[in-house]
Amino acid sequence: MYRQMLRIRLVEERIGVLYAEQEMRCPTHLCIGQEAPPAGISAHLRRDDLVFSGHRSHGHYLAKGGDLKGMLAELYGRETGCAAGKGGSQHLIDLDCGFMGSAPILASTISVGVGAAWAARMDGRDQVVVVYFGDGATEEGTFHEALNFAGTFKLAVVFVCENNLYSVHSALDIRQPNRPIHSLAAAHGMIGLHGDGNDADVVWRLGGEAVARARAGEGPSIVELATYRWREHCGPNGDLELKYRSDAEFAEWQGRDPVRIYRDRLVGEGLLTAAADATMTAEIETEMADAVSFAKESPFPAPEALARFVYPS
Amino acid sequence: MSRQLRYFEALREAQAQLLATDPHTYLIGLGVPGPTGIFGTTKGLQEEFGAHRVFDMPSSENAMTGVALGTAVMGKRPIIVHMRVDFAVLSMEPLVNQAAKWHYMYGGKLKAPLTVRMIIGRGWGQGPQHSQSLQAWFGHVPGLKVVMPTTPHDAKGMLIAASRDDAPVIVLEHRWLYNIAGPVPEEPYEVPLDKAAIVRPGRDVTLAATSYMTLESLKAADMLAGLGISAEVVDLRSVSPIDIATLVQSVGRTRHFIVSDTGQESYGVGAEVLAAVSEKAFGSLAAAPIRIGLPHIPTPTTPALADLYYPLARDIARAALKTLGSNRALPPDDSDPRKWKDVPDPSFTGPY
Ligand SMILES: Cc1ncc(C[n+]2csc(CCOP(=O)(O)OP(=O)(O)O)c2C)c(N)n1
Ligand SMILES: [Mg+2]
Numbered sequence: 293m294y295r296q297m298l299r300i301r302l303v304e305e306r307i308g309v310l311y312a313e314q315e316m317r318c319p320t321h322l323c324i325g326q327e328a329p330p331a332g333i334s335a336h337l338r339r340d341d342l343v344f345s346g347h348r349s350h351g352h353y354l355a356k357g358g359d360l361k362g363m364l365a366e367l368y369g370r371e372t373g374c375a376a377g378k379g380g381s382q383h384l385i386d387l388d389c390g391f392m393g394s395a396p397i398l399a400s401t402i403s404v405g406v407g408a409a410w411a412a413r414m415d416g417r418d419q420v421v422v423v424y425f426g427d428g429a430t431e432e433g434t435f436h437e438a439l440n441f442a443g444t445f446k447l448a449v450v451f452v453c454e455n456n457l458y459s460v461h462s463a464l465d466i467r468q469p470n471r472p473i474h475s476l477a478a479a480h481g482m483i484g485l486h487g488d489g490n491d492a493d494v495v496w497r498l499g500g501e502a503v504a505r506a507r508a509g510e511g512p513s514i515v516e517l518a519t520y521r522w523r524e525h526c527g528p529n530g531d532l533e534l535k536y537r538s539d540a541e542f543a544e545w546q547g548r549d550p551v552r553i554y555r556d557r558l559v560g561e562g563l564l565t566a567a568a569d570a571t572m573t574a575e576i577e578t579e580m581a582d583a584v585s586f587a588k589e590s591p592f593p594a595p596e597a598l599a600r601f602v603y604p605s
Numbered sequence: 606m607s608r609q610l611r612y613f614e615a616l617r618e619a620q621a622q623l624l625a626t627d628p629h630t631y632l633i634g635l636g637v638p639g640p641t642g643i644f645g646t647t648k649g650l651q652e653e654f655g656a657h658r659v660f661d662m663p664s665s666e667n668a669m670t671g672v673a674l675g676t677a678v679m680g681k682r683p684i685i686v687h688m689r690v691d692f693a694v695l696s697m698e699p700l701v702n703q704a705a706k707w708h709y710m711y712g713g714k715l716k717a718p719l720t721v722r723m724i725i726g727r728g729w730g731q732g733p734q735h736s737q738s739l740q741a742w743f744g745h746v747p748g749l750k751v752v753m754p755t756t757p758h759d760a761k762g763m764l765i766a767a768s769r770d771d772a773p774v775i776v777l778e779h780r781w782l783y784n785i786a787g788p789v790p791e792e793p794y795e796v797p798l799d800k801a802a803i804v805r806p807g808r809d810v811t812l813a814a815t816s817y818m819t820l821e822s823l824k825a826a827d828m829l830a831g832l833g834i835s836a837e838v839v840d841l842r843s844v845s846p847i848d849i850a851t852l853v854q855s856v857g858r859t860r861h862f863i864v865s866d867t868g869q870e871s872y873g874v875g876a877e878v879l880a881a882v883s884e885k886a887f888g889s890l891a892a893a894p895i896r897i898g899l900p901h902i903p904t905p906t907t908p909a910l911a912d913l914y915y916p917l918a919r920d921i922a923r924a925a926l927k928t929l930g931s932n933r934a935l936p937p938d939d940s941d942p943r944k945w946k947d948v949p950d951p952s953f954t955g956p957y
Binding site: 309314317318319320369370372375377378379380381382383395396397398399428429431432433434459460461462466467502522527534535537592595597598599602 | 615635636639640641660662663664665666667668673691692694695727729730731732733734735899900902906907908909910913914945954955956957
């Protein structure tokens with residue numbers, strides 16, 4: 293889990309630096325500060341389990357085992373990208389590892405994920421489907437409609453809500469009543485779990501419970517994880533100058549850095565040494581450097597690619 | 606010189622004046638009171654007019670459009686804003702089944718004076734779900750009025766007219782127009798919701814266009830002028846209804862017709878315009894008219910393909926030469942400073 297979080301953090305930071313070169317020309321939503329949920333949830337998933345996500349999906353993709361080269365090439369708009377350059381950061385996919393797709397229209401992939409779980413049921417497979425989304429997505433009608441159906445059919449879905457308190461610049465309390473998002477689970481006949489989304493062990497425990505229930509045919513759950521976005525909503529920079537969130541709030545959450553918390557815990561328990569940490573970082577750095585050069589050296593799609601894939605041939 | 610405002614400033618001024626002059630007007634949308642204020646168009650309006658007139662919104666496009674309709678039938682004049690047309694797709698039910706029909710299907714007893722602003726995205730890899738230009742969908746629905754102002758002047762005047770109109774009006778704003786400045790009178794004024802404008806008179810060929818494609822058509826007219834061809838450029842301004850009379854008159858003079866739209870070419874506004882012009886002015890046409898729009902392909906994200914996807918001024922000029930039966934070639938153009946054409950100008954660095 294630590295390695296996953298560290299890898300997500302380093303990749304996102306690298307993208308943040310490279311984005312300024314203006315060669316990644318697509319809207320990019322970084323998940324720095326939100327690394328624990330994908331790491332803790334994916335730790336319970338088999339390779340054939342399925343994941344769906346929204347606009348802020350890099351961490352979900354990477355933690356499920358998504359190919360880094362394919363992801364970076366996609367951000368660079370290259371032919372070798374995981375979506376052949378057609379999708380960009382907002383439309384990642386890696387079928388080899390069960391990452392079924394991300395799409396930025398809020399809440400849209402939630403019902404699609406429910407459908408995937410229904411198909412697994414139809415075919416008698418014990419696959420679990422995880423759908424990630426933010427607090428904002430729970431305001432869409434389709435979220436509630438999809439939960440209603442999943443609850444009725446007791447489908448094997450884990451609905452992971454990464455509640456980072458904001459939808460772009462709009463705070464949660466002006467958008468939703470004062471009730472926890474996980475309490476909506478009861479309304480749709482499922483279990484609602486919640487906890488500190490910046491503590492990988494907490495995420496791991498909650499994710500384990502939800503995935504086990506789903507696998508055992510006991511039905512879906514909502515797992516609401518409290519977390520916080522460090523960068524601007526979309527793009528590589530900070531955004532404290534916009535003042536929609538206070539410096540104090542930001543500082544408090546920076547004090548709860550999920551990567552540092554987990555590193556300190558592992559070191560404290562003697563499970564991680566400084567040397568092992570450095571080796572891990574160096575390995576990830578090498579992997580990233582390879583992936584960035586792969587992406588930058590890959591060709592752009594040829595003009596004929598424009599009309600390809602409108603319909604299956 | 607008359608006062609100049611940029612497009613986004615003109616929209617902001619229109620809303621400020623509507624809020625100031627009509628107590629029933631209110632403004633709502635996700636991010637409307639936020640620090641960036643829908644690309645500047647709503648910035649500071651909540652501070653100025655209060656939290657009881659200017660509202661943020663949950664991301665509930667479907668229900669909130671119904672909610673706005675409910676307030677509208679009660680006498681309010683909501684202006685609801687969507688940062689992208691693609692997000693407004695979630696509100697098709699209340700717009701198409703409900704708002705468009707409430708006046709008609711209740712025998713004229715209710716009115717739905719709802720204004721819906723939607724921004725058309727383009728460029729910087731916004732791709733398949735952030736750059737759709739769906740005016741034809743709305744134009745297809747009886748009961749909705751659909752406008753696409755191009756200039757800051759029309760943006761202000763048409764938004765004011767839309768809000769004061771008793772029918773539901775969809776106002777489609779192209780993101781690439783936002784930073785362009787033009788003359789805008791200070792006082793509130795209305796620009797009719799059903800009239801095209803001849804923005805450049807000419808004799809040899811009519812280049813009709815919607816929204817941003819009007820600017821490409823003006824560039825095309827410059828290119829054609831270099832070849833001694835005089836093009837008339839008509840900004841449609843309204844997509845429903847279409848001002849056929851102005852088009853028929855123009856074709857009556859030029860006898861050649863091209864229409865360019867920001868949306869898909871097939872089943873699009875261009876198709877509707879060509880059908881109407883062919884029906885009403887067939888005798889004036891000296892050659893087959895041509896429509897220009899997006900191919901029947903979703904928007905690709907990579908700039909390598911997006912650059913091939915969007916038609917440009919040269920494509921319009923080439924179409925004009927074709928309908929004129931001219932085999933003259935356009936001189937090469939290397940004046941474009943953009944490496945990729947996925948930005949309106951080099952100062953734009955994304956993402957939205
Ligand atoms: C239907 C729809 N409405 C609006 C948007 C614009 N939008 C993109 S991301 C976003 C914020 C969503 O917030 P949340 O779900 O909490 O995710 P976060 O960005 O915080 O991770 C919004 C409103 C959209 N993409 N789709
Ligand atoms: Mg959020």
